[in-house]
Amino acid sequence: MHLVLFLVFAGFCLAGAINLLLQSHPINSALSLIVVMASLAVLYLLLGAEFLAAAQFIVYAGAIMVLFTFVVMLLNAGREERTLGSRAARTIGFPAVVAILAVLATVILHLQGMGTAGLSQGITTTEELSTVLFTKLLLPFEVTSVLILIAILGAVALARHGHGEREETPAHHETPERTVAK
Amino acid sequence: MNSFLSQEVPLSWYLMLSAVLFSLGVTGFLIKRNLITVFMSIELMLNAVNLSFVTFAHQWHAVKGQIFVFFVMMVAAAEAAVGLAIIIAVFRARATLAVDRIDLMKL
């Protein structure tokens, strides 16, 4: 059963990731990324990380990707032109990707002593997770909360800056050519 | 029938999946020409790495691996908030999202 579930959701993951690359419209890419994230949540559940599965679903699929689709809708981003990347990407990037994958694959295939994952194995409960998080790792946790706060302030500052600019030059949006030329 | 149902999956398969997803993310980062899609490829890479964290946490029965994933998620959320705000600011200034046209380091 574990094998079947793994194969199905790993297949969804790969299909979503490949579709992300093939689609030319950002909103289709965003939707395929949501598929990847939701299937990853199921894989986490198979590995016994139930709280992480829920967090993956709520944070990634439910919050971050909503933000992405929101921005795509807001900017009305159209289709992109198909290219094969810049010259740097072609000469260095793709060989590098292949090299990374090859190295990772050889390392993984030669790994000794990796166990197996089955349905009967135990799950990490939320209590265990939170006990470690709030006793041993309390400082990193608090630091991340500060990080989030700074990120919020940064986002607000960026958004407000643009807003003020627009108020100063109300003709801004009617003449996009001029701004591009500038 | 029963042996098929109780069959277990070697953890190296999970690691393999994670590696392939990561490479797909890098490829997307290289070939996509839309700023938002490039950003999505980065998220894909982060997710791939998270999968191997969870796999190793399962292998060593260590909770800390899962907590690291939790931190990665928080950082990704912060990154998405700031990154998308920057994208909107760039779009306001340039009226385009094509990465080839956004090649000056000023707005």
Added chain:
Amino acid sequence: MTILQFFLWSVLKVAVVTVVMLLGVAYTVLLERKLVGRIQNRWGPNRVGPFGLLQPLVDGAKSFLKEDMIPAGVYKPLYVLAPVLSLGCALISIGVVPFGEPKTGPGGLDLFEISNVNIGLLVILGITSIGVYGIALAGWSSNNKYSLLGSLRSSAQLISYELALGLSLVGVVLVSQSFNLRVIVEKQAEKGIVTWNIFGGFQFVAFFIYLMAAYAETNRSPFDLPEAESELAGGYNIEYSSMKFAMFFMAEYANMITVGCVATLLFFGGWTSPFGNLIDPPQNVFAHALFPMFWFVGKVFCFLCLYVWVRGTLPRFRYDQLMRFGWRFLMPLAILNIVATSLWLAYR
């Protein structure tokens, strides 16, 4: 129990619950029309069948038989996907809701719950957050500026109130120390109404926040901006007709029922009776199984009536009032509630 039996039982439970849920949706619509009718001093639907009881069937047939128009400029895959996503998310979350005593079936089977999940509450929150896509994609794929504005408006509303909704539930989780809905209910069962979370757990502030946020989440009056038909002429669903429109409509009512179920489980003791163990549980097997169901359905019914009452009473908020209420009032209140609950738990 072999795996095959388990599978068959699960399929059976899913089928029964889905049918009951859809019937519940249909008759909630009728309940609303009847009650709002009485509030406004008129009869409501009373022509089809006795007391208008067949009205939902006729309405359903009507939406099936109408022409299903797909406007020329829409982006078809997403235009079709959006209502399916919306209704699907609304129906799935009932899968983790327990609505009766555990282990009543043959061989200790949970007859009154599709699946008993450790993280049930988080599952419901996650599925609710996916529901936003239905609305966002509907507006965007319609290729109509009014649709797009409506869907941006309503996704912003949903995202804003999701925060307050999630934070209001933290207090309950702190008190009952579990995400499992079954455990949360069993913690409240002891002395009936006195130990319910809303009274015994001092979560009435959380309940107030949850109620407000849930009204906004389900697009119900007084926060029904997404479909403000009298001043904004509809929102994200303006280009939809026939069955696709009906799916959005059904999703809204299914969400109402789910919200009622969750509120019952978290704050009002779920399927347990308000008298606790003052009255002995009935010995008869059927009564033992059905009595909790009665309490559960009764409590959810009260919630649905409350929804309708509010709709019949309150005028609609303005958009800026809606946002200010969510961010400046509900959010800080929810955080204060969390702090107060943790202090109370630490020093009691």
